[in-house]
Every structure is written in C-alpha cells, then in structure tokens.
Amino acid sequence: xxxxxxxxxxxxxxxxxxxxxxxxxxxxxxxxxxxxxxxxxxxxxxxxxxxxxxxxxxxxxxxxxxxxxxxxxxxxxxxxxxxxxxxxxxxxxxxxxxxxxxxxxxxxx
Amino acid sequence: xxxxxxxxxxxxxxxxxxxxxxxxxxxxxxxxxxxxxxxxxxxxxxxxxxxxxxxxxxxxxxxxxxxxxxxxxxxxxxxxxxxxxxxxxxxxxxxxxxxxxxxxxxxxxxxxxxxx
Numbered sequence: 049x050x051x052x053x054x055x056x057x058x059x060x061x062x063x064x065x066x067x068x069x070x071x072x073x074x075x076x077x078x079x080x081x082x083x084x085x086x087x088x089x090x091x092x093x094x095x096x097x098x099x100x101x102x103x104x105x106x107x108x109x110x111x112x113x114x115x116x117x118x119x120x121x122x123x124x125x126x127x128x129x130x131x132x133x134x135x136x137x138x139x140x141x142x143x144x145x146x147x148x149x150x151x152x153x154x155x156x157x
Numbered sequence: 158x159x160x161x162x163x164x165x166x167x168x169x170x171x172x173x174x175x176x177x178x179x180x181x182x183x184x185x186x187x188x189x190x191x192x193x194x195x196x197x198x199x200x201x202x203x204x205x206x207x208x209x210x211x212x213x214x215x216x217x218x219x220x221x222x223x224x225x226x227x228x229x230x231x232x233x234x235x236x237x238x239x240x241x242x243x244x245x246x247x248x249x250x251x252x253x254x255x256x257x258x259x260x261x262x263x264x265x266x267x268x269x270x271x272x273x
Contacts, residue, residue, distance in 0.1 A: 081261050089245060089267055096261030134200075136262075143213060145190070145249075145262055147200045 050075045054135050054148035061125050061155050069120040069151045071135030079138035079145070080111050082120050086131045094120070094133075125155045159184050161265035163248050169271045170238050178233040178268050180248030188251040189231040190215075190262070191223065193244040200247065206231055238272045245269050 051074040061067055073080070082094040095102050095109040097118065102109055106125075111118040122129055132150040164179045182189065191203040192215075202215030206225040220242060222234045231250075235242055248265040 079260060079262075083264070089269070091247060091264040091267070093261055093263060096259045136200075143188075143205050143207065144202050144215065145200075149199055 050077070050137060050139055050142075050146050052135055052137055052146055052148035054133075054151050056151060057149065058152045059154070061153070063125060063127060063155055063157050065125050065155075066121070066123045067125060067153070069122070069133055069135075069153075071118040071120070071148055073116050073118075073135075073137050075116070075139060076113070077137040078140040080118055081136050081145070082109055082118070083134040083136060084129075084131050085134060085150070091134075122153075125153075127155045127157055129153060130155050161248055161250060161263055163246075163265035163268050165268060166266070167269040167271075169273060170235075172239055172272055173237050176235045176238055176270070178235075178246055178248075178270070180231045180233070180265060181229050182231075182248075182250045182263075183229065184250060184252065184263065185228060186250035186252045186263070187228070188253075189225065190249040190251070191221070191231070191233045192247045192249060192264075193217065194247060194267075195244050203233065203246075238270075240272045243270060243272045 053072045080098045084092045097111045099113040106123045108121045134150045136145045136147045161182045187208045190205045192200045194200045204223040206212045246268045249262045251262045
C-alpha cells in the first residue's frame with residue numbers, strides 16, 4: 049500500500065518562530081489533507097491540497113504532486129498551535145485515507 | 158453548525174457487552190467512515206460506506222459491524238467488546254464533490270472507549 053512519511057517526528061519551538069513540516073508519499077494520490085490534532089484529541093482539517101498552494105492565515109501548504117511531497121508552513125507560531133500534525137493521502141478508488149505518523153509540535157511561551 | 162456528531166464522548170464498557178457508537182452528519186455527504194486511533198499504530202480504517210445502503214470492510218473490521226440505513230447516520234456496533242477494542246474511535250465523511258472542488262474528509266470529535 050501507499051506509504052506516508054512525515055518529518056520531523058517532534059518539533060519544539062518558541063512562540064513567534066516559523067516552522068516547516070514535510071510529508072512524503074510513495075504513489076500518486078488524488079487527495080492529500082493536513083490535519084491538526086489538538087491536545088483534546090480533535091482532528092481539525094487544515095487543508096485539502098492534492099496539488100498547488102493554499103494559505104489560511106498563518107498557515108500555508110504546498111503540494112508538489114509530481115515529486116510526491118507536501119509542505120505545511122506555520123508562521124509566527126502560537127501556543128495554541130501545539131498538538132500533532134498529520135498528513136493523510138488517498139489514492140483514487142482506494143476508499144481509504146492513509147495517515148502518516150504525525151509531527152508532534154510543542155510551542156513554548 | 159454543519160458537521161459530524163459522535164456519541165457518546167467517552168464510555169467505559171465491560172468486556173462481553175454490546176455497544177453502539179453513534180455518528181450523524183448534516184452535510185449530506187455520500188461517503189462515511191469509521192477509524193480507530195491507537196498509540197503507535199496511528200489511525201486505521203474499520204469500515205466504510207460509499208452511499209446509503211452499502212458498506213465495506215477496511216483494514217481492521219473484525220469484531221465490528223456497521224449499517225447505513227440513510228445518508229446521515231452511520232452507527233458502529235461492537236457485538237461483544239474485548240479489551241483490545243479500547244481505543245479512540247473517529248467517524249468521518251466525505252462529499253462527492255464540493256462547490257469549490259473540496260473533496261476532503263471531515264472528522265467527528267471522537268469517542269474514547271475503554272473496555273475492561
């Protein structure tokens with residue numbers, strides 16, 4: 049099956065710092081999403097981005113489908129950004145969203 | 158507010174008991190899914206439904222059953238709970254295609270189940 053690798057596994061930042069999270073995937077996909085799982089366990093959809101670039105406030109994401117990777121950028125990080133960030137992909141006809149192991153982000157005040 | 162509602166939020170269940178986790182969405186999404194999240198194993202698909210009246214098995218279907226009588230509801234049943242089914246369960250849905258071309262999954266808030 050398709051493999052999804054995220055890096056780094058852990059990231060500790062001071063409030064105000066910027067960061068880049070990476071997601072590599074092993075096959076072509078028709079769906080790629082970034083999720084934030086907050087400390088309360090909720091999975092929040094950040095971006096649906098099978099290709100191209102999107103921005104939402106301090107967050108932006110870029111997927112280069114031909115090279116099979118996606119990047120999530122967090123600028124001016126805040127303590128509320130803490131949690132685990134998951135990349136998830138779906139191949140056409142697979143009926144399954146495959147998750148990476150996540151990047152655990154801790155933003156300290 | 159449009160989204161997915163899961164109930165209960167958490168539950169402690171005696172082994173051998175029957176339990177149904179409820180999931181309701183109000184977005185008129187055709188496809189719905191049940192995932193379980195376990196430390197070190199990530200999120201794994203249990204069952205899915207592409208449309209009302211149809212269901213399919215995911216990666217870890219054993220011990221679970223689902224039904225899809227209508228578009229909005231997708232309950233997950235544990236016929237006879239075992240401790241290995243202790244997990245956090247997430248329901249999700251996905252549209253055929255949104256106005257903005259957003260085909261992304263939406264997840265509920267989860268049900269934390271402990272089987273003792």
